[in-house]
Amino acid sequence: MSQFLSYATPGLPYGCVFALLGMGLVLTYQTSGVFNLAFGAQAYASALVFYECVANGWPTWAAFLVAVVVGAPLLGLVMDRGLYRFVRTKPVLVKLVAALGMLIAIPAVFQFAFPGGNRYNPPSLWLSPSIVYFHLAGDPINGSELSTVILTAAVALGLSLMFHFTQAGLRMRAIAESPGMVELAGINADRVGMASWMLSSFLAGLAGVMLAPVFGDLQPLNFTVLLVAAVAAAAAGSLRSLPYTFLGGIVLGLLEELLGGYLPSGHVLSSGLRPGLPFVVLLGLLLFLPGLRRRWTRSDDPLAVVRPPPAPLASATRSPSLRRTSRLGTTVFCLAFVVSCLTWVSPNWVFNLSQALALAIVFLSLVLLTGMSGQISLCQAAFAGVGAFTAGQLAVHFNVSILVGMLIAGVAAGAVGAVVALPALRLGGLALALATLAFGLLADNIGFQYGWSGNGESGISIPRPVLGPVNFAGDRAFFCLTVVVLGLCIGVVMAIRRGTTGRQLAALRGSELAAASIGINPRRAKILVFTLSAAIAGVGGAVYGSLETSVSASDFNTLLSLVFVVVVATVGVYTVEGAVEAGLAYVVLSTLLTSPGLPAAWANILELVFGAGAIAYVLHPEGAVEYVKRLVVEHLARHGTEIEVLA
Amino acid sequence: MTALLEVSGVSKRFGGIRALEDVSLEVLSGEAVGLIGPNGAGKTTLFDCVSGVSQPERGAIYYQGRRIDRLPIHRRARLGIGRTFQRLELFTGMTVREHLAVAEREHSGDGRLWKDLAWRGGLTSEETDSVEAMLKELHLESVAESPIEALSLGQGRLVELGRALIQEPALLLLDEPSSGLDSRESAELAAVLNQIRATRNEAVLLVEHDIDLVQAIVSRAVVLDFGRVIASGPLDDVLREGAVRTAYLGEPA
Structure with a gap:
């Protein structure tokens, strides 16, 4: 028993942070319907501001005031006014993309504002972590742990008092049931939503500042991964009950430390299962908690808003002459692009453009999934990783040609996809997104860490293919291969779109x-x-891996999956060319922004652009490319070109 | 002769509310039966149990002698049960022609993934003919290429009807086809339904408030009130019954 306690005790502070984050998630999900995936990013932002203030010699209380008490709610306010209030009535997909955009943009904004790379040893908030206050079951309890527990308990108490005894709390609970009804009762739902965003942002900020010393360094990724534990806690409360969410967070924290204590250290299970625990718990809860499933498949709101039809694509506006011109233009452009890459473009850029086209293949998978069937996946990078590592391992160990390997990679990734889809698709919508997120994190934190798969950070090498007399080792030769594979994949997607499956x-x-x-x-x-x-x-x-000739787990991390969704949504998720343009835009922009001679902080502009793109997606779900096309068509129509507009 | 559809002793409750209580009814092949009763009588719940949207708690449903109450919606549709919806359920973003095309393809069962991948997923000439014929039958040719959002409610109902009819169902479930239509549109709908009844031999189970429309189409009716069958038989007899008049028409017995 005493051993059990001594293993469990260090888990309590973690559990407290999970609980805080989980409650913040539930709060905004209930009041605005947005599942705020950017929550970890908000926590990061507050932790960063707190760090900077303390580093500049401010007293801790002043830094806390600025970063958590004023700054965090302000950030929540800005997010609500600038973005989330517009998405309350939008479909799940739009809400998710908006939150993902924030997840990517917020750290970028703050890193841009406070340049300076990684920060180590973040200051602690209240009691000093280096002082041991007392021993509990043999564990030394230091100041940081003690203060985390005390503050969390205080916040939880405050929240429950607020919900039960104040008018604002009552209104928030009412809005969760039906925003429409509440508005009919004469309450401004917008205002209440705003208040809940500020409150939840405060919770995020507090959790961020408390947690920062635990990580040792201040990195957005740490906080993003933390999100999954918070989501698991929220899932334990069926995304609606704050007490159960609180309990879920605490249990999760304890469980993590208990596993660490009882599993033999150095064993695969302890290095694998422990960090993966939140993901496993989340997946399990999603799949086996029936209350959760009901909650997400059916709206209880009697005044649930009917989904408005999607904005028309430019292709719905057609004119025979215009179409001929655009088709000719596309063909000429593609030909010129390929010919240029084979002749005068520098090898460096040929490599970059091949990267863009390889990414375009991955993006194409999102066009098929999200654009054509309205589902969302936050683990496409993991599938890409499965493909790359399959092709690579086959080539290295069994001498299988990469060309054959690419096919097998497709089959293997498809099989993994089917295994993920079978249970997850029962859920749909938000739950599917969370399940794929959990799977993606599981894959890159555990699945890709073994020697037989991705070999962790050291990675594996993937040769370039040779086909008879043709050697694809050169960058220009490989570019041709990429074009051909991309063309084939486009063919597949278009064939599916115009066939029975597409109509279904x-x-x-x-x-x-x-x-x-x-x-x-x-x-x-x-x-x-x-x-x-x-x-x-x-x-x-597989194409990407073979192009790079060596890839590691970090090439396919989950953050990338999230970036992929946002990039494709920004550029155009409904069309095949959207995928290609997204690939080109992503690689060209990131290459330009990280070119030598530019300030390092400029690299964040890329994330800013696509974060902002997600906001644009909320207003124009057809994406930037279709939007511009429509502008052109409308312009032509005003100037007398004959255009047949459908509908 | 066995019934095409046999609902036997079906009960269903939502929380404390008894939506259906020991309901039994039969529909014979080619017969048109009206399911009538006041709002909240359980008509749509019964429809949902027959088409598979919800499962009855007790009782059984047989279709062509086969028990179907545990089959998912799409399996029942493939057995030949077509339906329309009281609140329109159309495929947003698709044109009228595409609505019919997707239904026709499911009916012909010609869809294969490999055919899609071999660029052979388009409609065959028989399928195209069938779609054209349906557009003509329902007078929808002029709006064939319109996206569904651009249609009036009445046209939307016709599209739902066509989408079900093109699959040549043996049993057609019509859930309040006239709700939201004005009297002229209702009359037009009745004419179309009658024309369809005259040229095809689908059995029809019709939920409807508009007595004129019911009288125009069905010969036999089942009356539900508070989840129970309170009368059934030839329509004229049923409408004369006192209990029905009280429950449905609001007249004192």
Whole structure:
């Protein structure tokens, strides 16, 4: 028993932080319907501001005041006014993309504002971590642990008092049931939503500042991963109950330390299972907690807003002459692009552009999944990784040609995708997104760490292929291969779109109930498209790996999956060319912004651009490319070109 | 002769509310039966149990002699049960023609992934003909290329009807086809339904408030009130019954 306690005690402070974050998530999910994936980013922002203030010689209380008491709610206010209040009535996909955009943009903004690379040994908030106050079950309790527990208890108490005894708390609880009803009762739902964003942002800030000393260095990624533990805690409360969320967070923290204590150190399980615990718990809760499933599949709100139709694509506006011109233009551009890359473009840029096209293959998988069937996956990079490592290991150990390996990579990634999809697709919407997020983190933190898979940070090497007399070792030769594979993948996606499967997916996106009532099996269609999409991502990953000739787990980390979704959503998720343009935009921009001679902080501009793009997505879900096209068509129409507008 | 659809002793409750209580009814092949009753009588719940949207708690549902109450929606649709919805369920973003095309493809069962991948996923000429014929039958040719959002409610109902009919169902479930339509549109709908009844031999189970429309189409009716069957038989007899008049038409017995 005493051993149990001594293992469990250090878990309590962690549990407290998980609980704080989880409660913040539930708070905003309930009041605004947005599952705030940017929560970890907000925690990071406050921790960073706190660090900077203390580093500049401010007293701790002043830094706390600025970073947590004033700064964090201010950030929440800005996010609500600038973005989240517009998405309250939007579909799940839009809400998710908006939150992802924030997740990527917030750290970028703050790093841009406070340049200076990594920061070590963040200051602690209240009691000093180097002083041991007392021993509990043989564990030394230091100041940082003690203060975390005390502050969390105080906040939890304050929250529960607020919800039960103040008008603001009552309103927040009412809004959770039905914003429409609350507005009819004469309460400004917008105002209440704003207050809840500020409150939850405060919680994020507090958690961030308390947690920073635990990590040792201040990095956005640490906080993003932390999010999953918070999500798991929120899931334990079925995304609605604050007490259960609190309890879930504490239990999770204790469980993590207990596992660490009882599992033999150095064993695969202890190095693998312990960091993976939140993901495993989250997956388990998603799959086996029936209350959670009901909550997400059906809206209890009697005044739930009917989903507005998507904005028309430019292709819905057609003119024969314009279409001929644009088709000719595209062909000429593609030809010129390929010819240029084979002749005068510098080898460095040929390599970069090949990277763009390889990424475009991965992006294509999102066009298929998100654009065509309205589902979301936050683990496409993991599928790409499965593909790359499959092709690489086969080539290294079994001497399988990479060209064959690319096919097998597609099959392997597709198989993994099917395994993920089978249980996860029962959930749909937000739960599916969270399950794929958990899977992605599981893959890159554990799955890709073994020698037989991704070999962790050291990675594996993947040779370039040789086909008979043709050697693809050169960058220009490999560029040709990338173009061909991309072309094939585009062919597959377009064939699916214009065929039976594409029509079924379009029908399902319109109305799942009606689609089933004419004999379409929704589950089968969704699993099929998820599998195909994973397979395409796998092929893309194999091409990418072979291009780089060596890849490691960090090339396919989960943050990248999130970036992928945001990039494709920004540029255009409904069209095949959107994927290609997204690949080009991403690689060209990042190459330009990180070119030598520019300030290091400029690298953050890329993330800023796509974070802002996610905001644009909320207003124009068709993406930047289609939006510009429509502007052009409308301009032409005003100037007398004959255009046949449908509808 | 066995019934095409046999609902036997079906009960269903939502929380404390008894939506259906020991409901039994039969629909014979090619027959049109009206399911009538006041709002909240359980008509739509019964429809949902037959089409598979929800499961009955007790009782059984047989279709062509086969028990179907545990099958998912799409399996029942493939057995030949088509339906429309009281609140329109259309495929947003698709045109009228595409609605019919996707339903026709499910009906012909010609869809294969490999055919899609081989660029052979387009409609065959028979399928195209069938879509054209349906557009003509429902007078939807002029709006064939319109996206569904641009249609009036009445046209939307016709599209739902066509989407179900093109699959040549043996049993067609119509859930309040006239709700939200004005009297002229209702009359037009009745004409279309009658024309369909005359040329095809689908059995129809019709939930409807508009007595004129019911009288125009069905010959037999089942009356539900508070989840129970309170009367059934030839429509004229049923409408004359006192209990029905009280429950449905609001007249004192």
